[in-house]
Amino acid sequence: xxxxxxxxxxxxxxxxxxxxxxxxxxxxxxxxxxxxxxxxxxxxxxxxxxxxxxxxxxxxxxxxxxxxxxxxxxxxxxxxxxxxxxxxxxxxxxxxxxxxxxxxxxxxxxxxxxxxxxxxxxxxxxxxxxxxxxxxxxxxxxxxxxxxxxxxxxxxxxxxxxxxxxxxxxxxxxxxxxxxxxxxxxxxxxxxxxxxxxxxxxxxxxxxxxxxxxxxxxxxxxxxxxxxx
Amino acid sequence: xxxxxxxxxxxxxxxxxxxxxxxxxxxxxxxxxxxxxxxxxxxxxxxxxxxxxxxxxxxxxxxxxxxxxxxxxxxxxxxxxxxxxxxxxxxxxxxxxxxxxxxxxxxxxxxxxxxxxxxxxxxxxxxxxxxxxxxxxxxxxxxxxxxxxxxxxxxxxxxxxxxxxxxxxxxxxxxxxxxxxxxxxxxxxxxxxxxxxxxxxxxxxxxxxxxxxxxxxxxxxxxxxxxxxxxxxxxxxxxxxxxxxxxxxxxxx
Numbered sequence: 001x002x003x004x005x006x007x008x009x010x011x012x013x014x015x016x017x018x019x020x021x022x023x024x025x026x027x028x029x030x031x032x033x034x035x036x037x038x039x040x041x042x043x044x045x046x047x048x049x050x051x052x053x054x055x056x057x058x059x060x061x062x063x064x065x066x067x068x069x070x071x072x073x074x075x076x077x078x079x080x081x082x083x084x085x086x087x088x089x090x091x092x093x094x095x096x097x098x099x100x101x102x103x104x105x106x107x108x109x110x111x112x113x114x115x116x117x118x119x120x121x122x123x124x125x126x127x128x129x130x131x132x133x134x135x136x137x138x139x140x141x142x143x144x145x146x147x148x149x150x151x152x153x154x155x156x157x158x159x160x161x162x163x164x165x166x167x168x169x170x171x172x173x174x175x176x177x178x179x180x181x182x183x184x185x186x187x188x189x190x191x192x193x194x195x196x197x198x199x200x201x202x203x204x205x206x207x208x209x210x211x212x213x214x215x216x217x218x219x220x221x222x223x224x225x226x227x228x229x
Numbered sequence: 230x231x232x233x234x235x236x237x238x239x240x241x242x243x244x245x246x247x248x249x250x251x252x253x254x255x256x257x258x259x260x261x262x263x264x265x266x267x268x269x270x271x272x273x274x275x276x277x278x279x280x281x282x283x284x285x286x287x288x289x290x291x292x293x294x295x296x297x298x299x300x301x302x303x304x305x306x307x308x309x310x311x312x313x314x315x316x317x318x319x320x321x322x323x324x325x326x327x328x329x330x331x332x333x334x335x336x337x338x339x340x341x342x343x344x345x346x347x348x349x350x351x352x353x354x355x356x357x358x359x360x361x362x363x364x365x366x367x368x369x370x371x372x373x374x375x376x377x378x379x380x381x382x383x384x385x386x387x388x389x390x391x392x393x394x395x396x397x398x399x400x401x402x403x404x405x406x407x408x409x410x411x412x413x414x415x416x417x418x419x420x421x422x423x424x425x426x427x428x429x430x431x432x433x434x435x436x437x438x439x440x441x442x443x444x445x446x447x448x449x450x451x452x453x454x455x456x457x458x459x460x461x462x463x464x465x466x467x468x469x470x471x472x473x474x475x476x477x478x479x480x481x482x
Binding site for chain 1 (some may be wrong): 231232235295327328329331332333334335336337338339476478479480481
């Protein structure tokens with residue numbers, strides 16, 4: 001179990017989850033404390049999203065223990081929204097579902113992402129739907145933000161913006177748990193890194209070494225091959 | 230509830246319009262069955278017996294009997310399970326199919342999401358059923374027809390409980406299945422099977438239509454209290470099972 005300083009927000013103990021005979025998560029344990037920025041890095045199918053779904057109570061059939069002392073703001077891997085709604089209507093409905101949503105902040109983010117409020121969700125591109133979802137999540141007031149592949153499917157320009165907003169959230173002292181499947185954005189975040197492969201934590205790094213993107217990518221490959229512990 | 234009502238708006242409007250058209254057409258053709266019946270003594274005899282049971286006079290209360298025997302006991306009664314199925318089937322299955330249940334559950338939790346959906350749907354269903362149960366009173370007043378509402382509560386309660394029963398069954402299927410088609414097929418399948426099994430004399434209690442259409446009220450002028458209690462208990466039981474299934478269901482696997 002990783003052990004960082006601060007007030008405990010989330011504790012995952014010996015978490016395991018199987019799909020039929022395939023073990024997606026295999027005895028994972030870690031803590032998230034107030035103000036932490038935890039990055040779960042791993043290839044597709046490593047079990048990162050399954051861990052988050054268990055934390056978010058979306059998956060019930062797991063073994064192990066999860067203690068979450070907060071109401072999280074969650075961005076799922078599949079960013080599906082109500083296609084028949086307009087963005088404006090979605091904002092209105094979201095406010096009725098989550099009082100902690102700052103509608104003004106969300107509307108200003110959507111404006112920055114060039115998403116018209118009167119547009120139907122079904123008419124938006126995948127990139128735009130992801131940005132709408134992201135805007136709704138970071139406009140929530142929450143004690144922990146959980147992002148599952150926040151930059152997946154985004155245009156490079158918006159990828160940078162999303163990374164910037166997540167960094168700002170962290171700078172403001174928020175607690176963040178994020179999954180990423182490619183090594184590139186990891187260097188952008190000053191977080192604590194857990195590399196996950198085949199359902200297990202194969203590398204845990206408390207303090208980040210300053211590596212350039214290429215060196216980090218090489219390091220990541222070595223970890224996945226089991227050459228670095 | 231705001232979201233649920235918004236999602237149901239088209240269905241509510243369609244049901245309102247279709248039922249209104251059916252009732253108005255139904256009102257307009259009142260004379261047809263009365264005239265055709267009068268040509269057959271046997272049928273007229275039978276009709277007189279029915280009137281006696283309900284303590285109506287065939288000459289003076291023709292419209293009242295027509296409403297009870299044709300609107301409640303045929304047209305509306307026949308459509309109650311269908312209306313309940315239409316209201317209930319997409320409540321959860323539509324969210325599962327579009328993968329939007331995550332959006333709700335991660336904001337409001339499972340219990341709130343369940344109760345919100347169940348009560349929104351139930352509220353709309355009961356409102357629609359009550360509206361078309363009392364509508365004959367307003368229609369009669371508007372067109373200066375004499376209508377005796379003595380048995381209206383009997384028929385209305387039958388219709389509400391029948392609606393609740395089929396709503397709870399469809400809701401369970403809506404939670405179990407992850408697409409919109411299967412809950413409709415499963416509910417309609419059970420409706421058809423139970424209706425056909427109910428044709429067997431000793432198993433006629435399985436056919437809920439006998440109760441919803443107020444067969445006992447027409448036959449004896451009495452409300453079947455035991456059947457209604459059993460139906461209510463079964464509906465509550467199915468709703469409780471639905472809650473447990475939803476509480477423990479893996480979402481977005």
